[in-house]
Amino acid sequence: MTTQEALFKYTLRLGDTNLILGQRLSEWTGHGPFLEEDLALTNIALDIIGTANSLLEYAASVENKERTADDLAFHRNDRQYYNLQITELPNGDYARTIVRQALIDCFDLYFYQELAKSKDETLSGIANKSIREVTYHLRHTSSWIERFGDGTEDSHNKAQTALNELWQYTGELFEMNEVDEVLIKEGVAVDLNIVKQKWEKHISELFQKSTLVIPENVFMQTGSRKCIHTEHLAFILAEMQALPRMYPDAKW
């Protein structure tokens, strides 16, 4: 694998993960549990889709085959998408959305802190911008984890159920393959083992403080590094890509 190929796949992985997560979060817009929270979650979705846009633009320029960010977003199928499976899962109730978001926000914080040191200036630039955003996202979602854990019996149970169901998708966050190997050698990619240590410590403290229990001995789901997904992604893409696919010659 050439460095260019690896960089393209790496950037797609990050871009796709942000895009699909943002797409899911944006389903909440107008339907949030109360107005202030509706605005806050939409804000998070906006930041994340903004990051996706920057990453896919960069992926398109790395690939250098006259494809645009929109081509990458709207004209690839599910077997060509690299997003983490956890991002494509249905939102479920608000506890599930928030638990997923906290798990990812925490990952993103430590991931972008490492990526900011990348020798690739575009990636380190995107990382630096994202650190500021993700710090705020994590503060927001962590405060909800605490409220859910400590709030009512109902909210506690809902958050615990979400954590139990989502935990099996967290293994993927730290998987590395040839893409990572090639780019770590070049000082471009992040060693996810470093992120994993920090993430585990932070997440276990957060959930402990919130009186929620991380499930043990969970068999981890896998596949997204090979573009293998849950049944949900194809539906997301069918909806998201409908117009560009229906009118391939149109500019919007």
Next chain:
Amino acid sequence: METINFENVFEGKLAKNEMVEPKDWMPENYRKHLIRQISQHAHSEIVGMLPEGNWITRAPSLRSKIVLLAKVQDEGGHGLYLYTAAETLGISRDELLDNLHTGKAKYSSIFNYPTLTWADIGAVGWLVDGAAIMNQVMLQRASYGPYARAMVRICKEESFHQRQGFEVMTRLAFGTTEQKEMAQDALNRWWYPTMMMFGPPDAESPNSENAMKWRIKRETNDQLRQKFVNQTVPQVEYLGLTVPDAQLKWNEEKKGYDFSEPNWAEFKQIISGNGPCNKERLAARNKAHHDGEWVRAAAMAHAKKKNEVYEAA
């Protein structure tokens, strides 16, 4: 000792174009009228998030997705300023929302029409926000301070939305044949409903007289409607589209267009709850509120516990 006649003070403020503030004395009818108008406006903003939100997950480019998401978020923000402004009149948010959820309070009927294609997102921004601005510009000088100040910010953002809507329409109107058809179809469906946004003809408008007297409104429904048509027709021509009104004609004498009135019988039906989406919009708001109940309860319970710990310390 000199006695103060509160009513004279109030009338004096109106006469001098001064703002009435929350702690000032105000006639009960003025307060009621404002609560009705401001909360209707707030409800319109958050119900308006639904037809536009309908296309967020299907926006056809990354940029248009971001722009639409930001726009719908702005509408929610407007709802928030307006609920807050209404609360200064001595009514709670819960009460206001209750009135919306039970169908007691109204919201702008325009949001009871469906957004069927991507061009509808352009048409809503361009026409609906355009009409809203025309209604709202005068409210920046409304007599009630918190309302007027909220409107300053809202108007700025709405003009931005209108330009974004027009941009969507421009891309469609100058795009492929199919895109142009999509744009014309959206214009056909949104033209008359937009005209209705200014309210019934002056002769039949029940609330206008007081609103003008109290400086909560400064131009009549018919004046605003005429202004809107005059402003919009050249934009339609620029886009190479056709206004769906065979009677539309420039009238040199009044320096404005003659145009057909919208179907007021349809308007009355929609206001009475029989529009294409009335039930869905209300059901969606009710569902969100209902599904969010445990979230709000958790937040309250947690805050209470924190407070107890704080007080015990």
